[in-house]
Amino acid sequence: MNSLLEVSGVSKEYKKGSQSFLAVSQVDFSIAQGETFGLIGESGSGKSTLGKMITGLEHPTSGSLLYKGSPLWQGSKFSRLKPGEMQIVFQDPQSSLDPRMRIQAIITEPLLALPPAERAAKGSTEKLHALITRVGLKVEHLNRYPHEFSGGQRQRIAIARALITDPAFVVLDEPTSALDVSVQAHVLNLLQELKRERNLTYLFISHNMAVIRYMCDRMAVMKQGRIVETGSVADIFSHPEDAYTKTLLSSLPSLHAKRVDTTCLTEQN
Numbered sequence: 001m002n003s004l005l006e007v008s009g010v011s012k013e014y015k016k017g018s019q020s021f022l023a024v025s026q027v028d029f030s031i032a033q034g035e036t037f038g039l040i041g042e043s044g045s046g047k048s049t050l051g052k053m054i055t056g057l058e059h060p061t062s063g064s065l066l067y068k069g070s071p072l073w074q075g076s077k078f079s080r081l082k083p084g085e086m087q088i089v090f091q092d093p094q095s096s097l098d099p100r101m102r103i104q105a106i107i108t109e110p111l112l113a114l115p116p117a118e119r120a121a122k123g124s125t126e127k128l129h130a131l132i133t134r135v136g137l138k139v140e141h142l143n144r145y146p147h148e149f150s151g152g153q154r155q156r157i158a159i160a161r162a163l164i165t166d167p168a169f170v171v172l173d174e175p176t177s178a179l180d181v182s183v184q185a186h187v188l189n190l191l192q193e194l195k196r197e198r199n200l201t202y203l204f205i206s207h208n209m210a211v212i213r214y215m216c217d218r219m220a221v222m223k224q225g226r227i228v229e230t231g232s233v234a235d236i237f238s239h240p241e242d243a244y245t246k247t248l249l250s251s252l253p254s255l256h257a258k259r260v261d262t263t264c265l266t267e268q269n
């Protein structure tokens, strides 16, 4: 298996005055090229902190993060191999989109990190129109503001913003948790399709076992900053070993549902 990302012994300690708190403790896992790797755990278990360390938004206290075999962190500096190679989509599109910016400016903002020629190529009118249409929105939406859209549409805008740089690796941090159930499956299906079309690798963070089962190839279960179980989704769902994983599975309403239910949905975008 070719690892795209290798996380080894990674910890994150937050300090507040004389107090310190270990949000992530000695975490190890790897993600192969083309895989969707799920991270599940209760609120506060360290999932988002891990996603932020991988994408350079938080600095690990210790441990190593290798991307394509090269360290992501050099001392206290995050070193991406190529700007825009990694992107992150956050849970709440309401707060992650600047209300004062038009959609076109929001989607093209990540291109500012790219060299001018690449910025021009990736932000061409043709590419922008193709991308906005591909995520299920319209070209005329580019002139509007975030408040003019539904939650599902706003998350489609956030997905377009993440993809404009043609990333290879995307962290999806609870990308559908803030959405109505009727909209969730549409956005999940869009993410699956985009992954296939663009040869993406995902780290998919969720607290919903059904969503992890639907989306992921392998997964890790986190509790209080530690990984308690890692394996293929099929193995963990059929033979969970850790007591906490068993608890998560027992709280799943329909353990035998292989898919997120898309049958009774109405498209709300």
Ligand SMILES: Nc1ncnc2c1ncn2[C@@H]1O[C@H](COP(=O)(O)OP(=O)(O)OP(=O)(O)O)[C@@H](O)[C@H]1O
Pocket: 014, 015, 021, 023, 041, 042, 043, 044, 045, 046, 047, 048, 049, 050, 207
């Ligand atoms: N910047 C910070 N300063 C101090 N503590 C923090 C900071 N960010 C996160 N924490 C703490 O670290 C722990 C892990 O938080 P994190 O957001 O990673 O958890 P999570 O598993 O993603 O939770 P959720 O599912 O609710 O998003 C929590 O106890 C949180 O309060």
